[in-house]
Amino acid sequence: MVHRLEPLVVRHTLRLPRPTGPAGEGAVAARQFDAALMSVGFKLSAELLERLSGLGEGTVVDTAVRTLGTVREMVGDHVAHNVYFVDFPANVPDTYDFWMRCIAGALADDEARDSVLEQLGEGVVDLLTLPSYGRYQHTYAEMLGHHDELIAAAGDRMTVLHLGGDPDEEVGALYLALAGSSTPLGEESLRDLDVLARACVEGPQPETVPVRENRAVLNRARVRAGSPPLLDTVTDVLRLACALSDGDVTLVGPTRFRKLSRPLRRALLAGLDSVVAASPAKLADVRVHREAWKRLGERLHPHEYPRWPHAADVFAVARGEKRAPSFDGRVEELLGMHDVTGAAKVLKSAPGKLFRALDRLLRMALDQEERDSVVAAAEEVVGEVSGRVLLSVREHLANRAQDTGETRVFVNRLGRAWVTEDERPPVLPPERERLIAVLDEELRRRLPDPGHLLIDPDALDVALPLSGRAAAAGLGVLPRGSVSPVDGELLRFFVYWKQAAHRTDYDLSALMLDAEFATVCWLAYTNLKDLEGEHSGDITEAPDGASEFIDLRLGAVRGEYIVPQVNIFAGEGFEEVEESFFGFMLRDAEQRGRPFEPRTVRMKSGLRGPGRVALPLAFRRGPDGRWRAKWLHLYLRGAPAANRVEGNRVSVATLLRGIVEREQLTVRYLTGLMDATTTTVWDGGTFPEGPVTYIGLQRPEGLHPESRIVVPENLRDLIPE
Known part of the structure; x- marks a missing residue:
């Protein structure tokens, strides 16, 4: 199992779990491994090279084969990259001349000639119908013969692979880091978490799982292992059902629910019943995904389980047979009456929603008294809002100056982007500046003491990974x-x-x-x-x-x-x-x-x-x-x-x-809030003797072993909880 999970550790951490095996004379094989890695832009750290050199040759070779396959795929070298023009970038023809050459070749082809002549008679030729267009005219090996060897240069990329700890410990640490992430994971990382969750379900678990999609992945592993799922909202149950059907746990796209076994149906219905029994108000969340709930009800058959009546209420709400006034509905009702102060007061019981609604509330406020009530409400509950939401709102406010731009860029969670005119009135400077000061102070309070802060200047303009x-x-x-x-x-x-x-x-x-x-x-x-x-x-x-x-x-x-x-x-x-x-x-x-x-x-x-x-x-x-x-x-x-x-x-x-034109929150912003004893911008030279908090684009060799290291692979660790 360890070897199966080893590529995940390498990809996410650039650490190779400590190779184990009989002692031996592996120095020659280790140097050959290092040379092979350098051909694809990677290199063994001195510590890892030393470790491999003391192992048997067979162990080193096995490790090399596995690791080379992983890093070659990371860089895109696991496939053959051929080109249409065999000498590229040399001898690329003029576009028009090339097209004429393709037509001439088609006219010399007995099978293609009639079609091309007909097209020429009509004045338009479809390039895709020409035999020589768009298809490789030579093999990959023939293409390689037209190119000289690469001349090594000092600027070539060299990514260092470091020595990790015990394989089980590395896998466990990666699992805890992904599962407990304070920001949503990307698609590939979420798939990796699923693999790790199944392997680590019986081991140590994260103290908290703040991201709901992560929780759904963990819950699937727990349910399949016979452990109770972690549920505190009805939507947690819906996400788990999607996970059990290999569907979309983000709930962005529809899931085709599978036929579930009776034990799984019982686990989902029992979970629903306990959530609603503890807090009937949570039924209000059902309406957000009512169609998905109706489809799930067709698979769960809640009427067959009268011992869980609260679970049946969920599906009654989805079908419109039972009312469940929602929190959001109450807020909308107040805003519909232009009661901004009342809406802000209600939203204080859901601090995250209050902060996401600040812009709208301030735009709707009719006078200074209402604007003051909105900001005061935010000041009272700022300590209860997640760090990710605070940073998102801080970035939003930075881009809501009085002189707003003419366009507004939208990017959804899938990366789809579109632009529209920005017709919103500005957030007025007094409230905007007051809120920014509140956010900066709260974030400064939450950030840990970095001690000696050592920063690679190239990392200062890296945007914070809020998602x-x-x-x-x-x-x-x-x-x-x-x-x-x-x-x-x-x-x-x-x-x-x-x-x-x-x-x-x-x-x-x-x-x-x-x-x-x-x-x-x-x-x-x-x-x-x-x-x-x-x-x-x-x-x-x-x-x-x-x-x-x-x-x-x-x-x-x-x-x-x-x-x-x-x-x-x-x-x-x-x-x-x-x-x-x-x-x-x-x-x-x-x-x-x-x-x-x-x-x-x-x-x-x-x-x-x-x-x-x-x-x-x-x-x-x-x-x-x-x-x-x-x-x-x-x-x-x-x-x-x-x-x-x-x-x-x-x-x-x-x-x-x-x-x-949009202002981003970057590493520069966050490190500016840190109360460091010393801050040093690293010039690529020697390192301080003691432990540091290092922030850079790549983990360097030579740092004190007790240093905290933040690189792009774990940049999310900078986001305060």
Whole structure:
């Protein structure tokens, strides 16, 4: 079991659980392992290399095989990345000349000639009907023969794997960290928690599970193991039912409930009965998901269990046969009468809801007395609100200055983004500033004493991960809104996808915008090369997987913004394909190498969103001439088919403007609230002798063993409870 769970530990912590086995002379095999890791941009820490060197060669080899498979997948090197133009980025043809060449080739093909002649007679030729268009014309091995070896450079990525503790302890610690997370997990992390929960259900459990989706995953493991679930709302029971049917525990999408065994039905109904018996007012929550409750009732048959009458009440409310006045309904009734003071007083009994409603209450207040009552209510209960909600409201207020922008950007929990006009009146400065001061003081009170705070300056502009869904799973990925430096001469984007059942065509494109967000140019299959760089060629189907690349010479880029995007031209969506991911590499001009070189990959993230156009991140040139990445993790709805960069450049520019102009809460903000005895901005040199709280983009070697280390993999630990 430990070996099965080891990849999860490596992916989430960049630690390799302490390898065990008979002592031996494993030094040679350990160095070979280290060299193999370096070829894909990873490296053993000195402590881990020493540990492996003292083990038998067989143990080292087995460990190497497992670990190499894990890290290669992390960086995207587990698949073969072929390109259409075999010499890419060299010898990429002019777009029009290339199309004419494809037509000429089709006219020389006996099977294709008649169709092409007919199309030419009508004046329009469908590129997809040309035999040589959109399909690899050479094997992966033949492509490799056209490229020189990569020349190593000091700027190549080198991610260090550190020595972990006992395997069972590492697995248990990861389980507790994910289960007890104060912020929602992303899709992949939630799946990993499910695996860990089943393995750790009999072991130590987190003191609290504040995120309801996490609780549903844990409850499924507990119920299957015969333990009572953790339930305190009726919605907890609904989420558990969704989990037992392998459905959506976030309740965003519908779940097709399965036929459940009698023991599971009894567990769900008994849980419902106990929750409602303890607090009948919780029946009010049923109406929020009444359709899901009605479908679940068809599976649970509550009428067969008269000993649990309170559970039957849940389904009576869902069917409209029983009234259950809701808390939200009472608040809406007061607001409908413009009784802002009364609504604020009622909301004090639900502090989180009060803080989420502050903007609306202040906008509806008719006079200073009402505005003062709203702020006073917030001041009274601020200590009862979760840290994540406090930070969300603090960020919201920072973007609600009196001079509001013309647009408002919305991003839902799935990453779907859209823009609308912002017609809200502002939150007036006195209340806004008073609330910000209250929030800052409360957050400062909750933050632990960091002692000596050591900060990597590149981490200061990383956005706080208020939700795990604000970042895709992958390597080198930062939360939405983060800004990180980009150093290199060549910037290369890549996308890989493998269709599951139907022909699927993804198109990688890059849009260049000026300082006013107007289009300068783009690179795509319709414009294969320009002053800025080259496109590797259009691949129009991926039964065995396909890749596309864009090479950009940063010094030649016109404009101030680069926006890579992945458009779905045809076929399966990002959540339907067997696999899809995006990333970027940085290289020096003379490094050469294959189109895909894992040790030059700086970021690789999964594409798993609801739209037809993916916007992973954007790049902005600063006043100092240095490029920086702005992390987006967004999806546009797009069209059902034939999405192209030319068709969405206006909406992309509008969305980017709204994101760029929005103020994010970052590591810089939170560390500014910390009451550190000493704060040092690390310059890459030696470390202090004693323990520190280190915050950076990667865990360095040489820190005191008792140091607290915060890196992107556990950045959520900074969020106060």
